[in-house]
Amino acid sequence: xxxxxxxxxxxxxxFGTHQIHKGINLTLHKGESLGLLGGSGTGKSVLLRSxxxxxxxxxxxxxFKGIRIDHLSENALVPFRIKxxxxxxxxxxxxxxxxxxxxxxxxxxxxxxxxxxxKEKVAEMLKIIDLEGKEEIMPSDLSGGxxxxxxxxxxxxxxxxIILYDEPTxxxxxxxxxxxxxxxxKLKQKGLASIFVTxxxx
Amino acid sequence: xxxxxxxxxxxxxxxxxxFFIFIGNISHFFYETLKCSVTGPFYLSRLMEQxxxxxxxxxxxxxxxxxxxxxxxxxxxxxxxxxxxxTLYVPAVVSLSLAREMAPLFTSLLVAGRVGSGIAAExxxxxxxxxxxxxxxxxxxxxxxxxxxxxxxxxxxxxxxxALAFAVGIFGGLIVCKTEFDITPxxxxxxxxxxxxxxxxxxxxxxxxxxxxxxxxxxxxxGMRTKDGTKGVGLTTTWVVVAVSILILITDFFISKIFLVxx
Numbered sequence: 001x002x003x004x005x006x007x008x009x010x011x012x013x014x015f016g017t018h019q020i021h022k023g024i025n026l027t028l029h030k031g032e033s034l035g036l037l038g039g040s041g042t043g044k045s046v047l048l049r050s051x052x053x054x055x056x057x058x059x060x061x062x063x064f065k066g067i068r069i070d071h072l073s074e075n076a077l078v079p080f081r082i083k084x085x086x087x088x089x090x091x092x093x094x095x096x097x098x099x100x101x102x103x104x105x106x107x108x109x110x111x112x113x114x115x116x117x118x119k120e121k122v123a124e125m126l127k128i129i130d131l132e133g134k135e136e137i138m139p140s141d142l143s144g145g146x147x148x149x150x151x152x153x154x155x156x157x158x159x160x161x162i163i164l165y166d167e168p169t170x171x172x173x174x175x176x177x178x179x180x181x182x183x184x185x186k187l188k189q190k191g192l193a194s195i196f197v198t199x200x201x202x
Numbered sequence: 203x204x205x206x207x208x209x210x211x212x213x214x215x216x217x218x219x220x221f222f223i224f225i226g227n228i229s230h231f232f233y234e235t236l237k238c239s240v241t242g243p244f245y246l247s248r249l250m251e252q253x254x255x256x257x258x259x260x261x262x263x264x265x266x267x268x269x270x271x272x273x274x275x276x277x278x279x280x281x282x283x284x285x286x287x288x289t290l291y292v293p294a295v296v297s298l299s300l301a302r303e304m305a306p307l308f309t310s311l312l313v314a315g316r317v318g319s320g321i322a323a324e325x326x327x328x329x330x331x332x333x334x335x336x337x338x339x340x341x342x343x344x345x346x347x348x349x350x351x352x353x354x355x356x357x358x359x360x361x362x363x364x365a366l367a368f369a370v371g372i373f374g375g376l377i378v379c380k381t382e383f384d385i386t387p388x389x390x391x392x393x394x395x396x397x398x399x400x401x402x403x404x405x406x407x408x409x410x411x412x413x414x415x416x417x418x419x420x421x422x423x424x425g426m427r428t429k430d431g432t433k434g435v436g437l438t439t440t441w442v443v444v445a446v447s448i449l450i451l452i453t454d455f456f457i458s459k460i461f462l463v464x465x
Contacts, residue, residue: 054335074343081341092336094328106340154340 002030003065005193006051006084006162011060013046020046024060028162028193033184036197044197045089048164051195052086053077064162082110085160089167091151093139099126099150100135106158125153129183145176152183156192163187165196231345231423232415235353238346248351256317256352257359261366267312268367271304272296272374280383289383293393296375301398302461305368306361306406307454310413313360314446318421321352322442325425326435334426349422353415360414361407368406401465409457413450420446 006028013021020043028034036044049055051062053072062070069080093102100122107118126132129149139147148168155163168184169177188194280292325348328334337344372394379385421442428438 049335052339054338074338078341081339086339088332088336088339090332092332094333094336095331109340109342 002032004028005030005065006195007061007063008047008051009061009063011047011050011062012058013043013050013055014058021050021057026195028195030161031188031191031193033188033194033196036195037199040199045166048086048166048195048197051164052081052084054086082106082158083160084162084164085155085158086164087148087152087155087166087168089170090144091139091147093142093147093150093154095139097138098135099131099137099139099142102139102150103154103157105154110158121157125157128186129153130179143176145172145179148172148176148180149183152180156187160192162193162195165194165198167197167199169198228419228423231349232419234345235349235419235422238343238350239354242346245347245351248347249355252351252355253359256313256355257363260313260316260359260363263312263316264309264363264367265370267308268305268370269374271300271308271367272371272376273378275299275304275371276375276378277382280378284383289385290389290393292379292383293375293385293390294397297372297394297398298402300368300371300375301402302405302458303454305371306364306409306413307450309364309367310360310410310417310450311447313356313363314413314417314450315443317356318417318442318446319439321418321421322425322428323435323439325422326428326438327432329426329428330431330434344426348426349418352422353418356414356418357411360417361410364406364410399465401461405458405461408461409454412453412457416449416453417446420449 004027006026008024008026011021011024011026012019024047026034036047038044046055050057050070053069053074057070060070061068064080064084067080069077072080093099094105097105100119103122103125104118107113107121111118113121122135123132126134129152131146131149131153134142134146139150142150152163152165152168165184168180172180184194184196276292276296279295280289283289283291283295325334328348334344334348337347375394376387376390379390380387424438424442428434430437
């Protein structure tokens with residue numbers, strides 16, 4: 001068995017008096033894909049958000065490669081947010097900048113690559129998500145499926161070790177669903193571990 | 203009866219507690235903004251972009267309001283003072299009022315409406331569409347990326363806009379003085395520059411800087427905590443304009459008092 005890269009122990013989370021998670025345990029190995037299934041409002045997305053620190057858990061521990069990352073400050077979480085990336089349900093693209101700037105955003109922020117190198121990396125990523133030549137398009141001019149794929153490209157541009165997919169195929173037509181699933185499979189073949197939340201069971 | 207009193211006390215105490223929590227949170231938000239301004243990367247291009255959007259974009263409306271203030275104030279003071287034979291005091295009264303109060307106050311209220319609502323709506327929309335979460339998830343700070351450039355751009359722009367409103371207001375006063383009260387432009391300008399002292403200009407500039415901080419901190423804070431979709435964005439925008447306008451008026455009194463005591 002590959003090494004454990006993410007471990008959740010006895011996770012508890014409540015919103016007011018409504019308890020969402022009670023004693024959740026989860027172990028993710030390198031290269032492994034885990035699916036979280038369940039009805040709406042059962043806290044699947046909240047669990048993903050808790051892993052990346054967008055929500056604070058009430059009890060329990062979250063460890064990345066043996067290092068506890070729950071309750072870390074925003075600044076202390078930065079290196080882990082580079083290693084664990086999050087693909088939002090609706091892409092959550094920055095709507096005031098174009099596709100290139102969206103995908104390049106993490107590279108500009110966290111690397112010292114030259115503009116030319118970033119341009120090449122983004123072009124390569126656009127090829128992988130089958131959106132070659134769409135650099136200048138604004139997010140509002142993309143279809144829902146395209147927005148999701150751009151969001152996924154942005155999430156994986158820094159070569160993370162884990163990617164968290166929030167409803168990657170929700171609201172997509174069959175053709176776009178196949179595109180997104182194919183992309184996820186490509187990433188899995190590259191050895192990327194993932195956790196995905198979904199309603200769609202093929 | 204006891205239950206009703208109990209509920210009333212509970213409601214009041216909850217409101218007081220919420221108020222202090224709000225004060226604590228917004229103070230912490232302000233502290234984080236200052237901290238992010240002096241540590242780590244500073245986004246100069248975003249600052250320039252915001253100065254262009256917030257500052258340069260407000261020039262035309264500042265000119266309109268500055269000119270209107272100068273024309274209307276001179277007209278009213280002129281006819282008011284004429285009854286007592288004090289027409290010659292009009293340039294001094296108008297220039298002093300403009301420098302100390304009217305230019306910074308009216309420009310700030312105008313900018314609070316134009317820019318404060320814009321910032322609150324923009325950040326509010328970003329929050330409800332998870333773009334602010336995305337900034338955090340990508341390992342960057344929303345305060346550093348979104349708040350700091352807006353904060354400093356308004357701190358730089360608003361005093362300049364107030365100075366512009368003052369200059370245009372003085373020009374408006376000059377037109378009315380010449381056409382309505384037969385005061386020559388030379389005498390008018392002499393009286394303006396001999397009346398308004400350094401600390402009067404400083405009072406206006408400091409006020410503008412403080413108002414700029416109030417506008418951006420409140421607008422960004424509320425915008426980044428917007429919930430409930432587009433309805434929430436609308437509510438946030440309204441709240442920001444009302445709260446900031448009231449706060450500007452209250453703060454204006456205290457800064458005026460401080461400057462009058464100091465100088």
